[in-house]
Amino acid sequence: MNAGKSGNTSTYEVCLRFDIIIIIELSPCRPLTIPSTFHHRKDFQQPLAPLLNRPKWTGMASTTRQDAASQQNEHRSDGSPSSSRTLGDHAADDQHEERDKHPDGERSDNDEEKGDHGSPPLPVGFFSKSLSKVRMQVFALWARTTLILCLFILTVLSLYWAVLFHVEQNTSSLTVYVVDFDAKVDPFTVTTPLVGPTIVQTTEMMRAAPNPHLGYETVPPSVFDNNPMAVRQAVYDWKAYAAIVIMPNATTMLQQAVDQANVTYDPLGACQIVYVQARDESTYNNYITPQLNALQTQVTSKFGQMWTSMVLQNTTIPRENLQRVPQALSPAIGFSQFNLRPFTPAVATPAVSIGLIYLIILSFFSFAFYLPIHMKFLNPDGHPPMKFPSFIVWRWSATLTAYFFLSLSYSLISLAFQIPFANPSAPATEVANNAERYGKGTFVVYWMINYVGMIALGLACENVAMVIGQPWTAMWLIFWVITNVSTSFYSLDLAPKFYYWGYAWPLHNIVEASRSTLFQLHSRIGLNFGVLFVWCAINTALFPFCCYVLRWKTQKEQKKKQ
Numbered sequence: 001m002n003a004g005k006s007g008n009t010s011t012y013e014v015c016l017r018f019d020i021i022i023i024i025e026l027s028p029c030r031p032l033t034i035p036s037t038f039h040h041r042k043d044f045q046q047p048l049a050p051l052l053n054r055p056k057w058t059g060m061a062s063t064t065r066q067d068a069a070s071q072q073n074e075h076r077s078d079g080s081p082s083s084s085r086t087l088g089d090h091a092a093d094d095q096h097e098e099r100d101k102h103p104d105g106e107r108s109d110n111d112e113e114k115g116d117h118g119s120p121p122l123p124v125g126f127f128s129k130s131l132s133k134v135r136m137q138v139f140a141l142w143a144r145t146t147l148i149l150c151l152f153i154l155t156v157l158s159l160y161w162a163v164l165f166h167v168e169q170n171t172s173s174l175t176v177y178v179v180d181f182d183a184k185v186d187p188f189t190v191t192t193p194l195v196g197p198t199i200v201q202t203t204e205m206m207r208a209a210p211n212p213h214l215g216y217e218t219v220p221p222s223v224f225d226n227n228p229m230a231v232r233q234a235v236y237d238w239k240a241y242a243a244i245v246i247m248p249n250a251t252t253m254l255q256q257a258v259d260q261a262n263v264t265y266d267p268l269g270a271c272q273i274v275y276v277q278a279r280d281e282s283t284y285n286n287y288i289t290p291q292l293n294a295l296q297t298q299v300t301s302k303f304g305q306m307w308t309s310m311v312l313q314n315t316t317i318p319r320e321n322l323q324r325v326p327q328a329l330s331p332a333i334g335f336s337q338f339n340l341r342p343f344t345p346a347v348a349t350p351a352v353s354i355g356l357i358y359l360i361i362l363s364f365f366s367f368a369f370y371l372p373i374h375m376k377f378l379n380p381d382g383h384p385p386m387k388f389p390s391f392i393v394w395r396w397s398a399t400l401t402a403y404f405f406l407s408l409s410y411s412l413i414s415l416a417f418q419i420p421f422a423n424p425s426a427p428a429t430e431v432a433n434n435a436e437r438y439g440k441g442t443f444v445v446y447w448m449i450n451y452v453g454m455i456a457l458g459l460a461c462e463n464v465a466m467v468i469g470q471p472w473t474a475m476w477l478i479f480w481v482i483t484n485v486s487t488s489f490y491s492l493d494l495a496p497k498f499y500y501w502g503y504a505w506p507l508h509n510i511v512e513a514s515r516s517t518l519f520q521l522h523s524r525i526g527l528n529f530g531v532l533f534v535w536c537a538i539n540t541a542l543f544p545f546c547c548y549v550l551r552w553k554t555q556k557e558q559k560k561k562q
Helices: 036-040 040-054 057-061 065-075 087-101 110-113 129-162 168-175 195-208 226-234 250-262 281-313 321-325 346-352 355-377 388-416 440-468 472-486 497-504 506-519 523-562
Strands: 002-006 010-017 020-027 176-182 217-218 242-246 272-277 335-339
Touching: 010 226, 036 226, 065 176, 065 195, 087 472, 129 472, 168 217, 168 281, 176 226, 195 217, 195 242, 195 281, 226 242, 226 272, 242 281, 250 321, 272 281, 335 497, 346 388, 346 506, 355 388, 355 440, 355 472, 355 506, 388 440, 440 472, 440 523, 472 506, 497 506, 506 523
Parallel strands: 176 217, 176 242, 272 335
Antiparallel strands: 002 010, 010 020, 242 272
16 A cells, blocks of 8 residues: 655555555545445455444544644654555544543443444333333323224124024024824814824923923914925925924824724824924024924823823723734824935035135135235336226236136035035925035036135125225224124024124125035025125225225325335
């Protein structure tokens, strides 16, 4: 390194190998500047790295000509050449000055907080005075967020608890027809009925009791044209949850059994209980079936005592007949159960209940997955940005196309786990396991139900996510799941009337359409698809406006950052 002086300006010429000369001028008013070439020469940076990294380099550049001259004179008085005063010497002087300011090597509290000459502030303790203002801000935000979450829990989660709040009081809304054909249809009208009146009297007593009970409703046979099969059709058509049918020959066959010693008499032929479990297996298993079993026990006990007493008092009946047909005395009568559409197999449960929650979640999270991909059209990275109307059309089309394949994947899970999709259909009044309304086309219909349902659920999530943004979208997801689940997985007939809006909610119609397709239930699939299409249309109409809201919010945030 060579040093030289020219005129009134002191300069240091730094010779770098043979090709680069960097002149560092020490002037009283101008800061020291380093040419850009300097930063790319590793062989020059390495020995001077301590100087380059020092924050006080600028201060060294402000050394006056007089200071430089005096320093040179001091060296000349010692007999050393002026060129021996290098950049490292100036750095050493600065270090000595810093030690003079803090002779004990300690730093003040302000220095610890502010950092070293413009560097980022150093960490401080929680109770530091410098954090007093931000502590108050954090406390206020924490309290506000906690209050919002508590109110959200109390309001939204209550919707789930409340749907079952009055189940016991509302079990009477589960209609059960009681149809007494006993001795009311030719040729059995000549017999004095015993079985029918006993059952009707028992159900009327249960209905008048203060205890929770089913909605027993005595219906005259003429409503069904005196045809027991018409009662089955009514239950299949969801006009009642179940029906108790007393057959026309109930009393006649019982009396003939003891009078004629009819060994073929079957007590279960006296009465029938008809229901459709696949309509809502949870409601049947928890509320309907237990009470119907209790009714059977009470009726057989009551009628058995009365009938046995009558038979034993009738001396015209030979005792040999009673020995040959003991079933005519006990239990005398019974109930045959006809579950027109059993809920089987058990693996079908996710397809019509819990599994549909994941359909909501998938449609919700697709927004977060696909939005960064779509935004590439608006970020000019080597290409012009897309016009925003075209961007909206693309997003809507791409979203619906994604739902098409996502719903297919979801539907294929049910197929993979061997839920029947190709069984033939069966008459409504006959018991049939896994009867399929659409035969081999059932899977396609099931897929389309999930597809349209995913559009109805997903576009609503897309619109809300674009409007409210993070972190409020998480609260929307909870609200969307709870309101759909509480009105879909539980019978609305057992819920308070407040929940009747659930009939118009997307998941309720998805569940109903899926059940009718998989188990050949009473079909309202036209109504179900109609409700889903209305949701799709409304969310499609709102989609462009929500896209513009998202763009406005994004531009607003960018301006704040600038």
